[in-house]
Amino acid sequence: MKIVLNKDTMKIEKEQDVVPFRNRVKEYAVKINMGLVNQTKLITAASELVRNMLKYANGGIVLIEAISQGRDNGIRLTFQDKGPGISDISLAMKDGYSSGKSLGVGLPGSKRLVNEFDIKSTIGEGTTVSIIKWKNG
Template sequence: MQIVREQDVVPFRNRVKEFATKIGMSLVNQTKLITAASELVRNMLKYANGGKILLEIISKNAQTGVRLTFIDEGPGITDIKQAMQDGFSTGKSLGLGLPGAKRLVNEFDLKSKPGEGTTVTVTHWKNGR
C-alpha cells in the first residue's frame, strides 16, 4: 500500500483491521496493532514524506499473525538507540511513537541507513503473545 498523504492513514488503518479481523484477533490486540501501525505510518509521513507498507498474514509454529513492513526512502535515523528512547523526538511530538509502537506489538525490527531510508517490521500474533 502506498502512503503519500495524511488522508491515506485512515484507509490504511482499516486495511490493518481487516487483516486482524480475518485471523480472529481479539479487540484489544487489534487495537494495539492498529495503534502501533498508526504511530509508524505517521513517522513515515512526517519524516520521509510517505512510503510503502506491506501487509501480510503469516504463520509460524501453528501461530497466526499480522506482519506489517513500513518502507520509506527518507533521511533515515542516525542514532537508532536514541530514537527508541521514550520522550526523544527530533520533531515537535511526545517522542512516544517508536518506543510506544515497540511496546504494543510482539515483534519489532528497525533497520535504517542515514540518507537511504528506514524499514520497520512489526508482527503481532493472534493471541498477542
C-alpha cells in the same frame, strides 16, 4: 518458519491515506480472528509508524502480511521509506525523545504494543521498520 498466508501493499503519500490504511490492517486482523485488544494495539502501532513515515520521509510503502508460525497466526507490517534515515536508532527508541515536535512515544510506544519489532536505517537511503503482532500475543 513463518509462512505468508496473504499479502498486500499500500502506498502512503498523504495524511488522508492513514485512515484507509488502518482499515485495511483491521480487515487483516479480523480475518485471522485477532482479539479486540490486540487488534487495537496493532492498529495503534501501525498508525504511529505510518505517521512517522509521513512526517520524516514524506510517505513510503507498507507491506501488510497475514503470517503463520506453528499454531499461531499473526500480522506482519513492513514500513519502507526513502527518507533521510535515523542516525542514532537507540536514541530514537528512547521514551520521550523526539526530533520533531511530537510526544516522542511513537517508536518506543509502538514497540511495546507489538510482539516483534525490527528497525533498520541507513542515512540518506531510508528506514525500514517491521512489526509482528501474534493473534494470541
